Amino acid sequence: MSKKKIWESIDQNSQMLTKMARDIWEYPEVSLEEVHASKLQAKVLEDAQFNVTLGLKGLPTGIVAEYGSGKPIIGILGEYDALESLSQDSVPERKIRVEGGHGHGCGHNLLGTGGVGAAIAIKEAIERGDLHGTIRYYGCPAEEELVGKLFMLRDGYFDNCDALLYWHPGANNTPWRVPCLASTSIVFTFKGITAHAPQAHLGRSALDAVELMNVGANYLREHLPREVMFHYSILGNGIAPNTVPDICQSWYMMRAPERSYLDEAFPRLVDVAKGAAMMTGTALENVEVLGGGNDMVMNQTLADLFVENMDELGGPSFTEEDYAFAKQLSDQFTPEQKLWGAKAFQIPPEYYDKVLLDKIVPTSDVKILPISGDADPSWVFPFGAFFAATWPIGVFTHTWQATACTGSSIGMHGMLFASKTLAGACYDLMSNEALLSKVKKEFKDLNLDYKCNISADAVPRKVKLK
Numbered sequence: 082m083s084k085k086k087i088w089e090s091i092d093q094n095s096q097m098l099t100k101m102a103r104d105i106w107e108y109p110e111v112s113l114e115e116v117h118a119s120k121l122q123a124k125v126l127e128d129a130q131f132n133v134t135l136g137l138k139g140l141p142t143g144i145v146a147e148y149g150s151g152k153p154i155i156g157i158l159g160e161y162d163a164l165e166s167l168s169q170d171s172v173p174e175r176k177i178r179v180e181g182g183h184g185h186g187c188g189h190n191l192l193g194t195g196g197v198g199a200a201i202a203i204k205e206a207i208e209r210g211d212l213h214g215t216i217r218y219y220g221c222p223a224e225e226e227l228v229g230k231l232f233m234l235r236d237g238y239f240d241n242c243d244a245l246l247y248w249h250p251g252a253n254n255t256p257w258r259v260p261c262l263a264s265t266s267i268v269f270t271f272k273g274i275t276a277h278a279p280q281a282h283l284g285r286s287a288l289d290a291v292e293l294m295n296v297g298a299n300y301l302r303e304h305l306p307r308e309v310m311f312h313y314s315i316l317g318n319g320i321a322p323n324t325v326p327d328i329c330q331s332w333y334m335m336r337a338p339e340r341s342y343l344d345e346a347f348p349r350l351v352d353v354a355k356g357a358a359m360m361t362g363t364a365l366e367n368v369e370v371l372g373g374g375n376d377m378v379m380n381q382t383l384a385d386l387f388v389e390n391m392d393e394l395g396g397p398s399f400t401e402e403d404y405a406f407a408k409q410l411s412d413q414f415t416p417e418q419k420l421w422g423a424k425a426f427q428i429p430p431e432y433y434d435k436v437l438l439d440k441i442v443p444t445s446d447v448k449i450l451p452i453s454g455d456a457d458p459s460w461v462f463p464f465g466a467f468f469a470a471t472w473p474i475g476v477f478t479h480t481w482q483a484t485a486c487t488g489s490s491i492g493m494h495g496m497l498f499a500s501k502t503l504a505g506a507c508y509d510l511m512s513n514e515a516l517l518s519k520v521k522k523e524f525k526d527l528n529l530d531y532k533c534n535i536s537a538d539a540v541p542r543k544v545k546l547k
């Protein structure tokens with residue numbers, strides 16, 4: 082059985098893969114700065130005889146690695162960016178590893194590495210002559226800032242793919258069947274006039290403009306559909322209060338179930354910014370859309386395929402130590418936190434009393450995933466995604482608890498299960514023409530009309546928080 086051989090390949094490479102995931106975890110790099118992680122993955126893929134491009138247009142830490150030739154072409158999407166200030170040791174209590182350091186609180190150290198493992202296993206099957214076609218691994222930078230895949234799509238890197246496969250660390254083993262939230266990331270820049278604070282009447286404060294914009298935005302909330310969310314932070318101008326700041330920026334992320342909500346809300350937010358500029362005598366110098374994504378379009382045939390492979394594998398193989406680690410974390414949560422944690426990952430009520438989920442959940446009654454990403458490739462290519470359990474129920478993404486788990490053996494065991502699920506699905510798609518045709522027909526029948534959210538000349542850029 083060739084599929085068995087593919088899974089054996091991941092077992093054989095498990096040490097290399099867990100070492101890679103831990104290495105990336107120990108050197109957490111934030112969006113667009115993933116130099117160490119991208120070099121590490123590119124080197125491993127090069128050593129495995131992939132044709133590797135490290136450094137894509139505007140994305141020096143992006144990777145396209147390809148092996149094989151001809152159709153079908155299956156793409157596996159990986160990520161490796163970390164989050165600011167989420168440093169944490171791989172222990173089940175709060176222990177900062179590096180003061181002020183970053184951390185893998187979204188588990189992208191596992192996400193990318195699981196994809197690399199699957200791509201290598203498929204490459205070996207092509208080499209043996211068991212499969213025909215092309216496998217591509219995409220190292221997608223800056224997911225956390227909703228940037229990488231949007232630009233990679235605009236610049237044609239996914240062209241000719243027959244299907245794209247993706248997984249994300251979480252608390253459940255389940256396919257994504259419903260859309261996630263559409264999102265957009267925007268920086269508003271105000272320009273004023275600086276002055277020494279005692280002569281502030283000569284100045285025009287850009288910080289005042291940002292503050293008034295944020296007040297206005299909070300009043301705007303009531304008059305937008307309830308589904309529209311936005312969050313903001315003020316980007317530091319690095320000066321003391323005894324100077325009137327002449328430059329200040331506000332960084333907004335907006336989310337809604339569908340792009341159309343944001344298309345309506347966005348110009349109103351811009352009007353609020355213009356009003357704030359008028360009130361303060363400053364100028365709204367720039368409104369820059371940095372990235373974002375449409376709501377993710379899920380392919381149900383691919384979702385079914387992930388479930389079939391998960392069932393065949395029987396779930397992740399956690400150890401007694403993993404369960405003990407999970408229990409220690411879980412004991413620190415309130416019942417309410419566990420409940421919301423379960424809901425966030427579409428875990429059905431019968432599993433609410435579980436600590437670490439080793440079961441497979443084929444479907445759920447959730448209508449939308451309360452997350453967003455740079456999901457636009459799913460509007461152009463058949464796209465399948467799933468969660469694999471890499472942390473206990475009650476842990477949310479972007480927390481120190483998630484960082485603790487993604488550096489521990491729970492994370493590694495979840496990642497190996499995800500890697501096998503991806504590889505098994507790839508195997509099926511490359512060996513079963515009728516299945517791939519069904520995937521593509523389902524996508525074609527949706528008749529999607531894709532509109533890119535960024536301009537043709539936009540360049541990926543990093544937001545400086547400090």
Ligand SMILES: [Zn+2]
Nearest residue numbers: 187188189249
């Ligand atoms: Zn993530």
